[in-house]
Amino acid sequence: MDELLQALAQGFLVGSTYGLLALGMGLIYSVSGLVNFAHGDFFSLGMYLCFALFSAFALDPYVSLVITLPAMMLIGAGVYQFLIRPIAGHHLLMVIQLTLGLALLVQNGILMVFGGQFERTPSIVESKLVLLGPVVVRMPHVIACLASFGIAAALYVLLRSTDWGRAIRSVHQNAKAAALMGIDVGRVRMLTFAAGLGLLAIAAALIVPGTPMHPSLGLRYTVITLIVMVLGGMTNFVGIMLAGLVIGISEALGTIYLSDMLGMLMPYLIFVVIMLLRPQGLLKAA
Amino acid sequence: MLEVHGLTAGYGGNPVLEDVRIEIGRGKLVGLLGANNAGKSTFINCLSGVVPASSGRILFEGEDITRLSPKSRVERGIIQVPEGRLVFPDMSVRENLLLGGVNATARPRRAERIDYVLDLLPRLKERIGQAAGTLSGGEQQMLAIGRGLVAEPRLLMLDEPSLGLAPRFVQYVFEIIDKLHADGLTVLLVEQNLNLTLRHSDYCYVLERGRVVVEGVSAHVKDDPRTKSAYLGL
Amino acid sequence: MKSEFFTVLRSPVFWGAIILLALGPFVLPSYYLHIATLTLIYIALASSWNIVGGIGGQISLAHSLFVGTGAVLSSALLLKLGINMWLGMVIAALVSGLMGAIISFIDFRFRLGHLSFALITLAFAEMGEIIVIGTEALGGASGLFLPKDKGDLLAFQFGSGAGIFWVMLTLAVGAILINLAVLNLPLGFYLRTIRDNEAAAQAIGVNILRNKTIAMVISAMFTSVIGTAYARYLTFVDPYQLASPVLTVEIVLIATVGGLGKAFGPALGAVLLIPLGEILRGKLGGSLPGLHYFVYGAVVIAVILATPRGLLPALQSRLASWRGSAKSEAKKPSIAAPGA
Ligand SMILES: Nc1ncnc2c1ncn2[C@@H]1O[C@H](COP(=O)(O)OP(=O)(O)OP(=O)(O)O)[C@@H](O)[C@H]1O
Ligand SMILES: [Mg+2]
Numbered sequence: 046m047d048e049l050l051q052a053l054a055q056g057f058l059v060g061s062t063y064g065l066l067a068l069g070m071g072l073i074y075s076v077s078g079l080v081n082f083a084h085g086d087f088f089s090l091g092m093y094l095c096f097a098l099f100s101a102f103a104l105d106p107y108v109s110l111v112i113t114l115p116a117m118m119l120i121g122a123g124v125y126q127f128l129i130r131p132i133a134g135h136h137l138l139m140v141i142q143l144t145l146g147l148a149l150l151v152q153n154g155i156l157m158v159f160g161g162q163f164e165r166t167p168s169i170v171e172s173k174l175v176l177l178g179p180v181v182v183r184m185p186h187v188i189a190c191l192a193s194f195g196i197a198a199a200l201y202v203l204l205r206s207t208d209w210g211r212a213i214r215s216v217h218q219n220a221k222a223a224a225l226m227g228i229d230v231g232r233v234r235m236l237t238f239a240a241g242l243g244l245l246a247i248a249a250a251l252i253v254p255g256t257p258m259h260p261s262l263g264l265r266y267t268v269i270t271l272i273v274m275v276l277g278g279m280t281n282f283v284g285i286m287l288a289g290l291v292i293g294i295s296e297a298l299g300t301i302y303l304s305d306m307l308g309m310l311m312p313y314l315i316f317v318v319i320m321l322l323r324p325q326g327l328l329k330a331a
Numbered sequence: 332m333l334e335v336h337g338l339t340a341g342y343g344g345n346p347v348l349e350d351v352r353i354e355i356g357r358g359k360l361v362g363l364l365g366a367n368n369a370g371k372s373t374f375i376n377c378l379s380g381v382v383p384a385s386s387g388r389i390l391f392e393g394e395d396i397t398r399l400s401p402k403s404r405v406e407r408g409i410i411q412v413p414e415g416r417l418v419f420p421d422m423s424v425r426e427n428l429l430l431g432g433v434n435a436t437a438r439p440r441r442a443e444r445i446d447y448v449l450d451l452l453p454r455l456k457e458r459i460g461q462a463a464g465t466l467s468g469g470e471q472q473m474l475a476i477g478r479g480l481v482a483e484p485r486l487l488m489l490d491e492p493s494l495g496l497a498p499r500f501v502q503y504v505f506e507i508i509d510k511l512h513a514d515g516l517t518v519l520l521v522e523q524n525l526n527l528t529l530r531h532s533d534y535c536y537v538l539e540r541g542r543v544v545v546e547g548v549s550a551h552v553k554d555d556p557r558t559k560s561a562y563l564g565l
Numbered sequence: 566m567k568s569e570f571f572t573v574l575r576s577p578v579f580w581g582a583i584i585l586l587a588l589g590p591f592v593l594p595s596y597y598l599h600i601a602t603l604t605l606i607y608i609a610l611a612s613s614w615n616i617v618g619g620i621g622g623q624i625s626l627a628h629s630l631f632v633g634t635g636a637v638l639s640s641a642l643l644l645k646l647g648i649n650m651w652l653g654m655v656i657a658a659l660v661s662g663l664m665g666a667i668i669s670f671i672d673f674r675f676r677l678g679h680l681s682f683a684l685i686t687l688a689f690a691e692m693g694e695i696i697v698i699g700t701e702a703l704g705g706a707s708g709l710f711l712p713k714d715k716g717d718l719l720a721f722q723f724g725s726g727a728g729i730f731w732v733m734l735t736l737a738v739g740a741i742l743i744n745l746a747v748l749n750l751p752l753g754f755y756l757r758t759i760r761d762n763e764a765a766a767q768a769i770g771v772n773i774l775r776n777k778t779i780a781m782v783i784s785a786m787f788t789s790v791i792g793t794a795y796a797r798y799l800t801f802v803d804p805y806q807l808a809s810p811v812l813t814v815e816i817v818l819i820a821t822v823g824g825l826g827k828a829f830g831p832a833l834g835a836v837l838l839i840p841l842g843e844i845l846r847g848k849l850g851g852s853l854p855g856l857h858y859f860v861y862g863a864v865v866i867a868v869i870l871a872t873p874r875g876l877l878p879a880l881q882s883r884l885a886s887w888r889g890s891a892k893s894e895a896k897k898p899s900i901a902a903p904g905a
Binding site: 080132135137139141143145147149150151153156157161261271304305306314316317320 | 622624671675679680681683684685687688689691692695696698699700805810811814815817818821853854855856857858859861862863865866869870873
Binding site for chain 1: 379381400401402404405406410411413417418419420421422426429430431433434435438478482
């Protein structure tokens with residue numbers, strides 16, 4: 046019983062960060078219809094930036110966000126403006142291939158700078174444990190989970206009830222009509238891409254404490270993120286957070302009750318099954 | 332108020348508009364007629380700046396706006412109600428109206444404008460919370476016009492507002508246009524509906540294959556044999 | 566265009582080039598022979614993928630599954646059960662073909678769009694890697710070591726160097742010829758119709774399931790065979806290399822750079838990228854691991870931005886217009902705007 050609770054708690058905490066990763070991708074998808082296959086590698090980049098700042102200046106990951114957040118947003122704006130925008134009108138497959146190329150570029154850029162060994166970035170809160178009844182969880186996980194839900198809620202409100210959010214949604218629903226409202230569509234797309242990478246910087250700072258990282262893990266993060274986003278219904282932010290939890294919990298349960306391998310397979314299996322039976326995602330698209 | 336000189340435009344090297352010259356005086360209701368594919372929407376999109384002009388000049392109140400972005404034109408009060416309504420389907424009526432006034436010029440008085448629009452188009456008030464995509468075609472056209480009005484237009488350009496509407500609704504749309512016109516708004520009305528447009532407008536242009544073939548006071552355009560031929564594509 | 570297959574088959578240039586290449590092992594120093602062999606492997610892989618991804622227009626990200634099956638399954642059968650690797654190769658190819666057919670069926674049955682297809686195949690590929698790494702019988706995370714290649718043909722050994730080079734040459738030529746054949750068979754016509762407009766293809770009575778499945782099965786089986794040969798060449802069967810989705814990404818990008826849907830496009834991509842990558846890795850790989858992939862990524866992005874349809878079509882139209890202007894103004898080069 047305790048084991049079950051432990052697994053559920055662990056899965057819940059990890060799942061919420063999956064949700065956060067997918068929010069960034071969902072945000073980008075919602076205005077540009079663009080699926081970024083380099084997403085996980087940009088997330089890696091965010092983690093390695095934390096690592097570099099820790100190595101150089103002993104900055105705690107939570108503090109280094111002051112630098113990594115604007116840095117990642119700037120990178121995002123540049124990538125959109127110079128790489129993605131020029132081929133925006135082309136076939137979806139073209140954009141997929143471009144972002145696959147980008148994934149290779151970022152992943153191996155990291156490899157070149159940081160080398161191919163596993164690294165860890167510590168944080169002051171890293172080894173703190175939190176007791177919730179019979180369940181023991183690590184402090185960084187709790188922080189990450191609370192922050193993820195906080196950000197998801199903030200984003201939800203922002204998109205629902207501010208002009209900025211309405212502008213984003215209008216570009217998604219009809220770009221031409223949005224332009225006729227006096228919305229600068231190119232700018233909205235660029236800023237959203239930047240915001241998507243900014244969310245990744247936040248996710249990186251939240252997840253990095255104590256998490257082993259390796260340059261080659263980017264693609265796997267991309268796949269998990271894609272799975273969560275698709276299960277959540279692409280642009281439905283409530284659905285995305287829910288899907289993150291489903292994936293996180295199923296992974297944790299699988300690892301405990303079946304085997305390591307089956308635990309790792311669980312997200313993919315769930316993905317394939319739900320994709321086939323409910324292609325519109327867990328919830329109806331918003 | 333608006334002067335267009337020698338406007339040429341097209342898509343990917345295929346010219347659609349050639350040397351179009353049009354003038355719209357302040358407070359006038361000007362009609363732009365033409366058969367399918369004549370280039371009416373292309374013209375109106377050029378005025379909005381979403382289709383670039385390859386040559387020619389567009390002057391709005393004396394200012395050359397040919398190279399301005401769509402955003403700057405909206406801020407100057409050049410507002411288009413597009414063909415096919417293009418409401419934001421997954422947003423409520425209220426959100427659609429809010430987006431109409433999202434530009435910097437209209438933003439400060441947006442709330443009052445929305446009240447005005449809801450008084451003008453009471454049907455929208457009943458549907459205020461409903462998703463725009465679930466409205467009927469006629470209601471969507473009301474919303475598209477309302478959304479344009481929230482933007483505080485100085486020149487309102489309507490692209491085929493009667494398209495696909497039941498006669499009752501067509502009548503209603505033209506009544507509203509008349510009312511706006513009577514209140515002093517400058518309107519460019521793009522239509523295929525020849526008789527109705529000629530009856531309601533002050534002045535008319537007839538476009539055929541990207542060129543203005545007839546222009547004049549609406550009563551004269553009506554009797555011009557070239558108008559009919561432009562329509563039948565002879 | 567219609568008889569391009571036979572034109573190439575009858576072309577002395579084509580066969581001359583192959584004979585010239587076949588002489589490679591006699592003149593190339595072993596390092597360059599290695600690069601040449603690797604290039605041939607990737608020509609074969611990218612060309613096989615092209616049948617589905619290029620001609621059929623379906624971005625399959627599952628091909629590491631087939632390479633992995635060809636490499637890992639046949640090696641495991643040999644090492645754990647003592648099954649001859651030729652037989653292992655056939656078994657692996659059949660398994661790959663079956664997986665390909667299942668993927669096609671799922672695609673058809675659930676009417677996946679482009680994006681969903683890419684995602685589902687990627688999910689399958691990730692699952693494949695996780696399964697191989699988690700299964701001791703398949704070598705697990707530490708991989709499998711094949712016995713030394715003593716040149717015993719009956720045991721799927723070709724002798725290091727020249728022998729395996731010729732095998733790879735055969736596979737590469739085979740893959741290109743299959744592409745040409747598919748392009749010139751009704752199958753190719755149907756596939757292109759489906760790629761350009763699936764609904765319209767269906768409306769004129771093209772059997773979508775059948776054609777897509779045939780393409781996928783051919784591609785999967787041939788890829789699997791290449792995988793077996795690749796394992797033999799490497800001797801060390803590393804799941805992180807041969808069953809990793811990154812391998813698929815590499816294949817897709819090579820084909821994209823060269824030109825999707827063209828018989829020689831993927832080959833061009835491989836000829837440009839693999840030697841470049843290998844030489845970079847050889848010269849700087851020690852100090853800068855990852856540099857060659859970094860350069861791949863950069864080249865891919867540059868090519869997509871510069872000529873979205875790939876290098877081969879760009880070169881061809883360049884050549885055509887150059888020829889056109891060289892032959893005086895007698896005939897205008899016929900690059901009419903499409904769909905005018
Ligand atoms: N986005 C576009 N890209 C390419 N060609 C276009 C585009 N929009 C319109 N055209 C072409 O330009 C020509 C004029 O089209 P336009 O929409 O301006 O005509 P219209 O007079 O508004 O017709 P309708 O009454 O049917 O709305 C047509 O031949 C059309 O095919
Ligand atoms: Mg039109």
